[in-house]
Amino acid sequence: MPTTSFRGVDYLLIETLFSEDERLIRQTARQFVDERVLPVIRDCYRDARFPQDLIPEMGRLGFYGANLEGYGCAGLSNVEYGLIMQELERGDSGLRSFVSVQGALVMYPILTFGSDAQKERWLPRLQSGEAVGCFGLTEPDFGSNPAGMRTTARRQGDTWILNGEKTWITNGTAADVAVVWARTDEGIAGFLVERGTPGFTTSDIHGKWSMRASVTSSLSFADCRISEADRLPAAKGLKAALACLTQARFGIAWGALGAAMDCYETARQYTVLRKQFDDRPIASHQLVQEKLACMITEITKGQLLAIHGGRLKDQGTLEPAHVSMLKRNNVAMALDVARLSRDLLGANGITDEYPIMRHLCNLETVKTYEGTDHIHALVIGERVTGIPAYR
Numbered sequence: 001m002p003t004t005s006f007r008g009v010d011y012l013l014i015e016t017l018f019s020e021d022e023r024l025i026r027q028t029a030r031q032f033v034d035e036r037v038l039p040v041i042r043d044c045y046r047d048a049r050f051p052q053d054l055i056p057e058m059g060r061l062g063f064y065g066a067n068l069e070g071y072g073c074a075g076l077s078n079v080e081y082g083l084i085m086q087e088l089e090r091g092d093s094g095l096r097s098f099v100s101v102q103g104a105l106v107m108y109p110i111l112t113f114g115s116d117a118q119k120e121r122w123l124p125r126l127q128s129g130e131a132v133g134c135f136g137l138t139e140p141d142f143g144s145n146p147a148g149m150r151t152t153a154r155r156q157g158d159t160w161i162l163n164g165e166k167t168w169i170t171n172g173t174a175a176d177v178a179v180v181w182a183r184t185d186e187g188i189a190g191f192l193v194e195r196g197t198p199g200f201t202t203s204d205i206h207g208k209w210s211m212r213a214s215v216t217s218s219l220s221f222a223d224c225r226i227s228e229a230d231r232l233p234a235a236k237g238l239k240a241a242l243a244c245l246t247q248a249r250f251g252i253a254w255g256a257l258g259a260a261m262d263c264y265e266t267a268r269q270y271t272v273l274r275k276q277f278d279d280r281p282i283a284s285h286q287l288v289q290e291k292l293a294c295m296i297t298e299i300t301k302g303q304l305l306a307i308h309g310g311r312l313k314d315q316g317t318l319e320p321a322h323v324s325m326l327k328r329n330n331v332a333m334a335l336d337v338a339r340l341s342r343d344l345l346g347a348n349g350i351t352d353e354y355p356i357m358r359h360l361c362n363l364e365t366v367k368t369y370e371g372t373d374h375i376h377a378l379v380i381g382e383r384v385t386g387i388p389a390y391r
Helices: 020-047 052-060 078-091 093-113 116-128 238-273 286-315 320-350 356-366 373-385
Strands: 133-136 152-156 159-170 177-184 187-194 200-204 216-227 231-236
Touching (some): 052 116, 093 159, 093 187, 093 231, 133 159, 159 177, 177 216, 187 216, 187 238, 238 286, 238 356, 286 320
Antiparallel strands (some): 187 231, 200 216
């Protein structure tokens, strides 16, 4: 398994597109992954546990809500934020998911839809890593169709009574606060539910072959009583929940690049060093070079998509349908790169001495969550035809 510091993947002089600040932010995240993540992530994946001791360190580095303003957040550009996500997922998808959920799916809705009191109470703690959050939208019977959710919140005086279940929730059992979406008489609304609230229970999902270094949970609400002060006052309708998903999907598009880069560079190094047939490196063979050429081309195209998307987001012109293309393309590309890389390593590719199979298994989940490949295809299809085809 390579132990040298990651030097990046840059075929088309991508480096020239970044500012000095962007390169510095990337280097900070890159060094963190090289020094703190890679030495432990294989054992974490084997043991199906998240490296919890890294949580406060990532807070000190400003990774949580890095592209948000105020309350201790770093206030970085969206390209800088994307580069952090890229490097974290080079370490492992589970690590990027933790940071992505904390920032895009918990801090973002509190900052965007929450009251001043909610922001002041939770955002500084979430930014530092003192508190952990989760996002409860997906249900056992409703993933791609969140509008069908069955979780309800019934108003009773100045309180709300929650009933229902959420599943496939990243950070669920580790969370101090859950952003929960429920159906009310006034439409879909968002609520903050603290750990320990009577009627609120969590349980981990076990037996995963993917995202093993990530906490994945179910949330259950049985006559769970919360106050009006726990409702996100500006979160009105499903559109609010989907706006949070758009933030997370943007980070995923960058993160997938990191996984692809790690697989590609592992395969490139391996084929240069591995010798077969007259003691020649297998990288000297045409079929091997064709695969490497395909991988570096697709990674480069994904980089350009992500960078342009980040610039548009900083300008305020990136649309949800644009993000669907970024997420769909880059995750599919990363899966293809992982599979080609595993092929080039032969039998060694299935062992955890190398990171490829871990990335490959993780990416199977990344392709499905935060909108499946098919759902994003329909979003793009509606954007180019004006005709929705979700039924």
